[in-house]
Amino acid sequence: MVITNQLKNQHLLWRAGFGPLPEDRDQLRQHSQKSLYQSLVKASSRSPEYLDVADGMFKGLMMGIGDAGRMQKKELSSDEKKTFRKQSQQDIKSLNLAWLNEMINSSAQLREKMALFWHGHFASRNLNIFYQQLLLDIIRRHALENFTDLLTEVSKSAAMINFLNNNQNRKDHPNENFAREVMELFTLGRGNYTEHDVKEAARAFTGWGADLRGEFVFRKNQHDEGVKTVLGKTGKLDGDDVLRILIEDPQTALFITRKIYRYFVNESVDEVRVSWLANRFFQNGYDISQLLKDIFTAEWFYEAEHIGSRIKSPVELLVGIRRTLPMQIENPEVQLLVQRLLGQLLFYPPNVAGWPGGTNWIDSSSLMFRLRIPQMVYAADEFQLRPKDDDDQLMGMKDPFENGVKLKNFGKMSGGHVIAAKIAWEDYIKVFEKVSGESISAEIAAVLLQQGTHTSNSTMNKYIDSSNRDSLIKSTTIQLMSTPEYQLC
Amino acid sequence: MILKRRQFLQTGSLAAASLMLPRFLKAFEKPISFGSGNKVLVVLQLSGGNDGLNTVIPVRNDIYYQSRPGLGIAKEKSLSLTDEVGLHPALTAMKSAYDDGFLGILNGVGYPNPDRSHFRSMDIWQTGSGASEYTSTGWLGRYLDAQCPGCDQPTQALEIDDTLSLALKGTKMKGISLTDPGRLFNTSHEKYFKDILADHSMNGKEQLVDYLYKTMAETLSSAEYIFLQSKLHPAAGSYPKTTLGKRFQTIASLIFSDINTKVYYVSLGSFDTHVNQPVQQERLFTEMNDAIAAFVSDLKSNHRFEDVLLMSFSEFGRRVSQNASGGTDHGTANSMFLLSGGLKQKGLLNEMPDLNDLSDGDLKQQVDFKQVYATILKKWLKADDLTIMGRSSNYLEFI
Numbered sequence: 001m002v003i004t005n006q007l008k009n010q011h012l013l014w015r016a017g018f019g020p021l022p023e024d025r026d027q028l029r030q031h032s033q034k035s036l037y038q039s040l041v042k043a044s045s046r047s048p049e050y051l052d053v054a055d056g057m058f059k060g061l062m063m064g065i066g067d068a069g070r071m072q073k074k075e076l077s078s079d080e081k082k083t084f085r086k087q088s089q090q091d092i093k094s095l096n097l098a099w100l101n102e103m104i105n106s107s108a109q110l111r112e113k114m115a116l117f118w119h120g121h122f123a124s125r126n127l128n129i130f131y132q133q134l135l136l137d138i139i140r141r142h143a144l145e146n147f148t149d150l151l152t153e154v155s156k157s158a159a160m161i162n163f164l165n166n167n168q169n170r171k172d173h174p175n176e177n178f179a180r181e182v183m184e185l186f187t188l189g190r191g192n193y194t195e196h197d198v199k200e201a202a203r204a205f206t207g208w209g210a211d212l213r214g215e216f217v218f219r220k221n222q223h224d225e226g227v228k229t230v231l232g233k234t235g236k237l238d239g240d241d242v243l244r245i246l247i248e249d250p251q252t253a254l255f256i257t258r259k260i261y262r263y264f265v266n267e268s269v270d271e272v273r274v275s276w277l278a279n280r281f282f283q284n285g286y287d288i289s290q291l292l293k294d295i296f297t298a299e300w301f302y303e304a305e306h307i308g309s310r311i312k313s314p315v316e317l318l319v320g321i322r323r324t325l326p327m328q329i330e331n332p333e334v335q336l337l338v339q340r341l342l343g344q345l346l347f348y349p350p351n352v353a354g355w356p357g358g359t360n361w362i363d364s365s366s367l368m369f370r371l372r373i374p375q376m377v378y379a380a381d382e383f384q385l386r387p388k389d390d391d392d393q394l395m396g397m398k399d400p401f402e403n404g405v406k407l408k409n410f411g412k413m414s415g416g417h418v419i420a421a422k423i424a425w426e427d428y429i430k431v432f433e434k435v436s437g438e439s440i441s442a443e444i445a446a447v448l449l450q451q452g453t454h455t456s457n458s459t460m461n462k463y464i465d466s467s468n469r470d471s472l473i474k475s476t477t478i479q480l481m482s483t484p485e486y487q488l489c
Numbered sequence: 490m491i492l493k494r495r496q497f498l499q500t501g502s503l504a505a506a507s508l509m510l511p512r513f514l515k516a517f518e519k520p521i522s523f524g525s526g527n528k529v530l531v532v533l534q535l536s537g538g539n540d541g542l543n544t545v546i547p548v549r550n551d552i553y554y555q556s557r558p559g560l561g562i563a564k565e566k567s568l569s570l571t572d573e574v575g576l577h578p579a580l581t582a583m584k585s586a587y588d589d590g591f592l593g594i595l596n597g598v599g600y601p602n603p604d605r606s607h608f609r610s611m612d613i614w615q616t617g618s619g620a621s622e623y624t625s626t627g628w629l630g631r632y633l634d635a636q637c638p639g640c641d642q643p644t645q646a647l648e649i650d651d652t653l654s655l656a657l658k659g660t661k662m663k664g665i666s667l668t669d670p671g672r673l674f675n676t677s678h679e680k681y682f683k684d685i686l687a688d689h690s691m692n693g694k695e696q697l698v699d700y701l702y703k704t705m706a707e708t709l710s711s712a713e714y715i716f717l718q719s720k721l722h723p724a725a726g727s728y729p730k731t732t733l734g735k736r737f738q739t740i741a742s743l744i745f746s747d748i749n750t751k752v753y754y755v756s757l758g759s760f761d762t763h764v765n766q767p768v769q770q771e772r773l774f775t776e777m778n779d780a781i782a783a784f785v786s787d788l789k790s791n792h793r794f795e796d797v798l799l800m801s802f803s804e805f806g807r808r809v810s811q812n813a814s815g816g817t818d819h820g821t822a823n824s825m826f827l828l829s830g831g832l833k834q835k836g837l838l839n840e841m842p843d844l845n846d847l848s849d850g851d852l853k854q855q856v857d858f859k860q861v862y863a864t865i866l867k868k869w870l871k872a873d874d875l876t877i878m879g880r881s882s883n884y885l886e887f888i
Contacts, residue, residue, distance in 0.1 A: 078813065078814060125606075125608065180621060185623075308697075308698075309697060310697075311697065311701075341651070341652060343652070348608075350608065350612065350655070351608065351609055351612050351623055352623070353623040353625075356625035359697075359700060360625055360658065362700070362701065362704055363653045363658065363663045363664075363665075363666070363704070364643070364653070364663070364665045364666065364704060364707065364708035364711070365651065365652055365653055365665070365666045365667075366652070366653070367701065367704050367705060367708065368676060368677055368705075368708060371682065371705075372676070384672075385651040385652075386651050387651070387652060388536075388650065388652055388654070388756070389536055389537070389758050389759050390607075390608065391536060391537045391538070391607035391608075391758070391759050391761045451698055454685075454688050454689045454690065455684075455685045455688045455689075456688050459684045459685060459687075459688050462684065463681055463684075479681070482681070483685055484685075484689075484698055484701035484702050484705060485698055485701075487701055488697060488698060488701075
């Protein structure tokens with residue numbers, strides 16, 4: 001297919017953000033990629049606001065508890081614990097929706113997209129809302145800054161310390177979990193360290209802990225003061241020393257760059273290009289925004305093989321639909337159900353390795369559900385699907401998605417679910433007001449699909465309501481979104 | 490030769506399905522390269538961490554009763570297997586199967602360095618990996634990959650649920666999930682999907698979009714195939730009207746058809762009994778027991794019980810001591826049921842867990858679950874367990 005300027009700019013917006021806004025269509029036909037990228041960077045330059053959704057009363061309770069030990073030492077009554085868990089679970093849902101909202105509406109598209117990448121890279125499951133909020137804040141603040149600072153702050157976050165058991169890492173009782181994952185998943189990658197390195201690094205991280213407020217604490221009496229050797233460097237190393245040793249190893253730059261390339265450019269890796277990028281990343285002192293600039297302003301980034309070569313993750317799909325079609329959702333929590341059914345619920349990664357992505361998103365049921373979403377949004381079609389229980393999340397409680405929700409204005413349902421959305425079609429339709437009737441399908445396809453379509457006009461015409469211009473635009477849009485091509489960006 | 494009506498229907502449906510398939514999908518009609526025989530595996534996942542010690546109960550062990558003053562199940566209440574061992578009172582079907590020589594019980598199944606998080610431990614069980622490995626494919630998905638290179642028919646492994654578990658996702662092949670063949674058929678039987686599929690043609694090397702169209706084509710054609718198969722020979726036995734009962738009925742109806750499915754996967758939960766364990770476990774066990782009772786009796790009357798192996802597992806067992814809320818917290822090793830008319834070894838397949846020899850209040854692992862998988866893959870499904878599991882195992886003798 002022909003690679004137009006509009007297509008190139010949309011490519012940039014899908015990768016360095018969550019897709020174009022239809023009203024920018026005219027501008028996207030004009031702008032150069034370099035100037036568009038500059039404006040993306042500018043829109044993301046401000047440090048983000050802290051997303052704080054934790055319940056107020058609950059916060060008082062938590063701050064009153066103070067010392068970290070109390071939770072473990074069972075000084076909280078079981079009722080207090082239960083209240084804590086329930087409220088925390090509820091608040092994590094609010095945090096999910098609040099962040100989703102940023103992805104949809106914020107102009108800091110580059111920052112939020114990069115934060116989503118780091119959210120999968122520094123994957124952590126934690127049922128404590130404060131820990132989750134703090135970790136998300138670290139990730140969003142440092143998303144475009146320096147990888148060294150990001151790694152250090154994440155390593156010292158209560159979410160990670162608890163998730164990877166570093167609170168239990170003591171000099172006479174080392175716990176290797178954090179030391180192993182920081183090397184395998186956060187910096188070097190498998191095969192670039194030995195079991196001995198893990199053991200020695202674990203000793204260096206002894207004494208790193210966090211209190212209930214989520215603040216980092218160094219417990220000197222639990223720290224192993226002895227001499228350790230990690231990746232050939234010997235000394236009385238502590239945790240900061242180990243992180244420095246990991247950063248000084250160019251393998252870390254290569255590992256991170258390759259992962260970024262696979263996420264933002266193409267699953268199939270051009271090793272020559274990646275090592276060139278990684279070298280620069282290393283030379284530039286792990287400056288993330290410089291690495292992104294090297295990628296997004298390169299000519300090769302806009303080559304045909306990269307355009308439309310990525311399967312949208314469930315969150316990208318959902319956010320993308322909402323950016324394209326402005327809508328009010330009466331039951332916003334249904335978006336969590338969609339995330340769960342499609343296999344990417346924010347804050348609940350499958351394990352510390354994050355979401356595997358790519359074709360792993362697609363199986364028969366997830367694909368059919370993806371194809372039916374636009375129709376569900378458009379016509380409030382009922383769907384009767386239940387996600388799997390998540391016992392870590394439920395903690396023995398009843399699944400809130402078990403019964404169909406009751407909604408005004410959406411009729412009676414037979415126990416299923418509905419996406420109760422009202423689409424503001426007027427704004428969307430206006431985008432195409434200057435487009436002539438015969439080219440309207442092609443113009444809509446150009447906005448929606450990065451891969452073009454194989455569907456013939458005669459097939460499309462069977463499913464399109466061309467009784468008037470508005471219906472034509474609406475039905476064409478929904479039909480084109482209900483295709484395999486729309487799953488790609 | 491008399492062409493049986495159901496064979497005719499099957500041929501007819503595949504022929505009809507192939508009409509709508511683009512040319513590049515004709516691989517569909519290749520002969521299926523799955524192992525000989527008609528052995529079927531049914532995996533029952535008990536989600537949430539079932540309490541193994543109150544499932545297979547050491548009824549003469551003082552430590553058991555001392556550790557569980559409120560939760561221990563008295564010998565008289567349990568269903569006696571031996572002088573030392575009883576089953577949870579709700580598991581009457583398991584007791585009959587035991588008496589008839591159709592049940593094998595493995596004790597202390599787990600893995601080294603057990604993880605007490607639900608999702609992580611389930612991840613380990615579903616991928617069949619070690620505690621410090623991260624794998625994005627499941628053990629049954631890799632079974633599909635290994636058995637069926639180049640074969641596009643994914644109905645060899647079915648999960649009876651709305652979403653597909655990691656256990657059934659391979660690198661190239663994935664199982665199909667459905668709760669009800671009729672509903673799967675209806676939701677995928679949209680003319681629009683068939684029309685855009687017919688318009689799609691692949692030119693040159695396979696692109697990502699072709700992968701999506703291929704998955705869609707497989708889904709549409711499998712949905713039709715499964716639906717028609719499920720109607721050929723409806724399970725006639727009387728099944729309980731519970732979710733699990735209906736799911737076992739679906740499985741039975743497919744086993745009795747001519748479908749090529751080798752693996753069925755079904756889950757029940759939540760067994761996460763931190764609080765008021767007795768009520769919750771009994772409710773779930775009753776649902777499980779009644780569904781299995783109907784399933785076994787149906788298999789027997791259709792003379793298929795010797796071809797079907799039902800395996801139950803949970804991501805971990807629970808701690809030996811009860812907690813302060815009338816429940817138990819996350820533990821480690823656990824018991825597994827193996828139920829079939831074709832077992833070589835039956836009854837208690839190994840020693841009961843040694844409650845004198847605990848690790849930090851938890852049971853020590855006696856058998857690695859990966860040995861169980863390898864045994865089933867090698868001896869039941871006649872598959873290459875070395876490739877699938879990525880390691881060699883000592884096979885067990887129950888098959």
